[in-house]
Amino acid sequence: MTRHFLADDDLTPAEQRAVLELALAFRADRQVRTPLAGPRAVAVIFDKPTLRTQVSFTTGIAELGGYPLLVDGKLAQIGVRESVADTARVLGRQVSAIVWRTFAQGRLEEMAATAGVPVVNALTDDYHPCQILADLATVALHRGGVDALAGQTLAFVGDGANNMAHSYLLGGATAGLHVRIGCPAGYAPRADIVERAVAVAAGTGGSVAVVDSLAEAVAGADVVATDTWVSMGREDEAEARETPFVPFRVDAAAMALAKDDAILLHCLPAYRGKEVTADVLDGPQSVVWDEAEFRLHAQKALLTFLLEQG
Numbered sequence: 001m002t003r004h005f006l007a008d009d010d011l012t013p014a015e016q017r018a019v020l021e022l023a024l025a026f027r028a029d030r031q032v033r034t035p036l037a038g039p040r041a042v043a044v045i046f047d048k049p050t051l052r053t054q055v056s057f058t059t060g061i062a063e064l065g066g067y068p069l070l071v072d073g074k075l076a077q078i079g080v081r082e083s084v085a086d087t088a089r090v091l092g093r094q095v096s097a098i099v100w101r102t103f104a105q106g107r108l109e110e111m112a113a114t115a116g117v118p119v120v121n122a123l124t125d126d127y128h129p130c131q132i133l134a135d136l137a138t139v140a141l142h143r144g145g146v147d148a149l150a151g152q153t154l155a156f157v158g159d160g161a162n163n164m165a166h167s168y169l170l171g172g173a174t175a176g177l178h179v180r181i182g183c184p185a186g187y188a189p190r191a192d193i194v195e196r197a198v199a200v201a202a203g204t205g206g207s208v209a210v211v212d213s214l215a216e217a218v219a220g221a222d223v224v225a226t227d228t229w230v231s232m233g234r235e236d237e238a239e240a241r242e243t244p245f246v247p248f249r250v251d252a253a254a255m256a257l258a259k260d261d262a263i264l265l266h267c268l269p270a271y272r273g274k275e276v277t278a279d280v281l282d283g284p285q286s287v288v289w290d291e292a293e294f295r296l297h298a299q300k301a302l303l304t305f306l307l308e309q310g
Contacts, residue, residue: 003309004112004119005302006105008129008170009196013204015305016133016174020146022301023137023294030297035307036066040096042303044122047073047102052268053122053130056295057099064300069095079107088114097303118306120299125231126193128163131267132171133302134294138287139223141294142263150176150205155221155258157182157214157248158275159241160189164227164267169197169208176204182217183210184244214248221258225265226250226275251277255285263287 004010011019025032036042042061046054058068078087084107091098092115100108101122112119121129139154140146156168160183169189172179179197181189188210197208211217218224229245230238255262264276264286272278280286 001310002116002118003306005129005306006108006112006119006121007127008132008167009174009200010129011174013174013176013200016136016171017146019133019298019301019305020137020140020149020175022304023133023298024140024146026297026300027137027141027294030063030300033300033304034063034065035304036061036064036096039065039067041067041069041094042097042099043069043071043091043095045071045073045076045078045098045100045102047078047100048123050101052292052295053101056299057122060296060300060303063296064303066096073102078102084110085114087111088116092116096307118303118310120302120306124163126163127167127170128267129167129171130295130299130302131164132167133298135168135225135265135267135291136171136175137294137298138265138291139263141290142287143222151178152222153178153180153220154223154225155180155182155217156225156227157217157250157254158226158245159183159187159229159231160210161187162227162231164225165189166193168225169193170200173197173201173204173206173208176201176206178207179209180217180221181208181210182214182248183212184248185212187244214254215257218254218257221262223263223265224250224255224258227267228269228271229275245275249275249277250280252279255280265291268292 061068088111097118099120105124105126160181
């Protein structure tokens with residue numbers, strides 16, 4: 001059966017653990033496994049702006065022994081010039097996997113339903129699951145390994161309705177974390193995603209909480225995470241979002257509420273002085289550059305897992 005990674009809870013806790021262990025192994029030895037030797041091609045499609053996603057997937061596919069076939073979404077016009085299903089049929093006969101950074105989650109699901117090869121969510125409006133794998137691997141690195149993840153408290157503050165918050169809920173619950181989302185009223189995560197995360201957490205010993213106070217979210221946290229207040233495609237809302245989100249800025253006072261050894265995550269790009277202050281982002285508690293690097297290792301581990309499962 002073809003396995004896909006469309007949302008964080010597509011991996012069971014045991015499968016997520018295996019992927020994270022392999023991500024740490026890839027960090028120690030970047031050629032520890034080469035499942036794409038041949039080389040076998042992987043289609044990497046971009047409908048949204050990208051830096052880390054493009055660099056990490058193209059580098060990773062090459063290091064796995066494969067060929068990254070970059071597809072410009074503006075040129076391909078998937079769903080406009082040609083249907084998603086027909087595109088999937090064409091790609092599925094020529095590549096070993098499909099990585100897609102796009103808008104609506106439904107487009108990705110339609111691709112997976114038809115392609116016949118693993119399809120990976122490289123970001124949609126609803127989820128950013130590859131980023132959360134990288135984040136969990138980063139926390140594992142700084143906490144002594146994957147065994148140390150369960151029981152950690154991770155506080156995400158900012159836009160609770162964005163794809164990062166949704167993925168922290170699902171991916172964090174899968175890892176057994178206590179996930180707190182701190183966000184302004186009116187910017188809470190989708191209720192159905194919270195319900196899914198609660199159900200996952202019930203089986204892993206984790207927990208889920210959504211609060212409207214930065215202080216309540218961050219108090220005693222092991223990990224503090226944030227993201228831009230304005231997601232891609234919503235740039236026209238930037239001015240309107242400033243007032244409700246300022247109280248959720250991660251500054252030195254916010255970090256002081258967390259544990260003394262708390263670490264800071266940010267998926268980048270970061271806007272210093274907006275969602276996070278420069279002294280925190282560039283300070284000793286920040287692990288954002290390790291986090292960016294782990295996109296490479298985590299995605300290599302994920303592709304290896306999906307290819308071997310198939």
